Amino acid sequence: MAHYQSRGFIPPKRHTQHRAADGSLHFEELMGEEGFSSDSSLLYHRYIPSTITASRVWDLPDQATTPNHPLVPRHLRLHDLGDDASIAEADVVRHRRLVLGNGDVRISYVVATQPSPWYRNGIGDECCFVEAGEARVETVFGAFDVAAGDYLILPRATNHRWLPVSAADAADGLALAVYAIEANSHIAPPRRYLSRYGQLLEHAPYCERDLRLPQGPLLAEDIGASPDDETEIHIKHRGNGPGGVVGTIHTQPHHPLDVVGWDGCLYPYVFNVRDFEPITGRIHQPPPAHQVFEGHNFVICNFVPRKVDYHPLSIPVPYYHSNVDSDEVMFYVAGDYEARKGSGIAAGSISLHPGGHAHGPQPGAYEASIGAEAFDELAVMVDTFRPLDLGEAGLACDDGIYAGSWSRPRA
Template identity: 70%
Template structure:
């Protein structure tokens, strides 16, 4: 996100001697994207950030996937994946259950009640949507406060941990990319400012507000990274000093939150296509959100979506609030995912088309991920598939 920020103490000139604590020289770390030819930030550490004393295999949760074959639309009931006291023993990092994935993006779900270990994703950026609950997200850039409705964008290789807050478990919908995640390019000026037609602006993006300082030696950090065959693997680093030793940083690369309530919906006289709901993009996928809004006001408008074929993409809709008009009668509700694969024409459930005529407002909340390569089912997706959604347009009748 090309929006400059600075936090803590930094020198007047980059790449020069900096002694913020008397005679002690700070160690400068440049975090930069695309071979240091894109956005970057400079962080100033009290200790050498490269120093490590151990490295061993971290066995990741089950990351295997199976093809959606024979192809069919699916309804995945995410709230069935976590029950009762098991939530209190789960954290946002190691407790994730893979729902859907391909070579570009992986979608997981978790209900967490305890703090995670220190973690960084060396594969790509993460976009974590907080369905409910709250968390303190502690990072090398400082502290983020995450609440229900927040997207938490964490750049690749950012060391951080999740600390749930309050009595309510933290429900998180995790989108892990093999690339960077950013606002759509059509929303940005050639210099990176969000334009007037964008549905949000820089005022809606909330970066770290305070640095966090921790001491300690031989500190464990979980790292997700690419294996020799292109697969995703894990390593458990032991760093010589605690990574939360940053005294200051500045630049245009950092984690931030954006709340879905700050998205200003784009509406029209007739039904608007899905790109008007887009909020972020990555390589070979986009993220959209559907928020409460006034709907189409042409006198002959049909407010629910027209039937459509995703010729180039799979569509994943996570229903996280409100009352989704187009899916009434399908069994879909809060915590559901619908998967509509490319090659399948889909749209409103029977009766919804007609019932929507005359509607002036939709009270619905959903996060959509469209991928441009087919998605496969992970362990979590297989475990919570309702098995009958594909036949819902035909009244449940199977041939």
């Protein structure tokens, strides 16, 4: 996100001495993208950020995948994953279950009630969509309070942790449910929404005012901890494990919240799906009209409550289409999704429509949508430009019958 921000105590010129009141030197860290050739921020630490005293293997949840072969569309029921006992012990970092993945992106799901350990993803950026519940997310840039409908974008290598708000105290009365989209690249607003200098343009469906920035800086003593607290950091990084992903736990002799100030154009931020302004027209608008973010070889879109097509002969639900270049993953969050009526899909469902298969509305939905003036639906879509394989969670919650739903009468 190329908009300059500054927080806390920083020196007047970069790469120069920066001292605390007692004369001790702060340690400058550059966190940047694409080597030294793209957006970056400078963080000023009390301690040397490279210092570790121990390391050990972090055994990640199952990252193995199974090809979608023979090729079929699928309906995955995420709300069937887990039970009250497993949720009572789960945190957002260690208990994510892999639903779908390929060499560019991994999609996981978790319902959690426990604080997570400190964590950073050393492979790529993360886009975490909060389906339900609330949490406080502490990062080295500052803190966020997130709730249902929030996208949290976390740049690669950002140390952070998730602290769920109990369901009893959450506004919706639900446990924290997170749909995690992990890239092997960076995640940013679509380039067509941006000026040559990075400003969101007038035709973009959201603008800088809609973004929430970190509250901070945040130091160990601000959360009641000691700066000298030894801390473990869980790291997801490249390796020879399934999907090329492995884990390591580093022990460092100080608390990770030691950044007294930072500035630059790379930092985490939050965008709430309800601030997305839908693009509508006289006839049906194609999926790029719903795009919110993009990464390498994939895009993220959201479908929000909106007025629909107003041509007198319009058919508001999507026309049938073949995904020639992409796999389409739709996560149904809330509302009544018109095109999927009769398929068994409901809130908490994922539909996987793979490249090479023509798909569209369920039987009867095409005709039934004629005359509709608005759709009340909320969904998050990921389109990938390489085939997606099924993770262990995807296999576990596949309904096994969705591929035949176009052959069945409308419910």
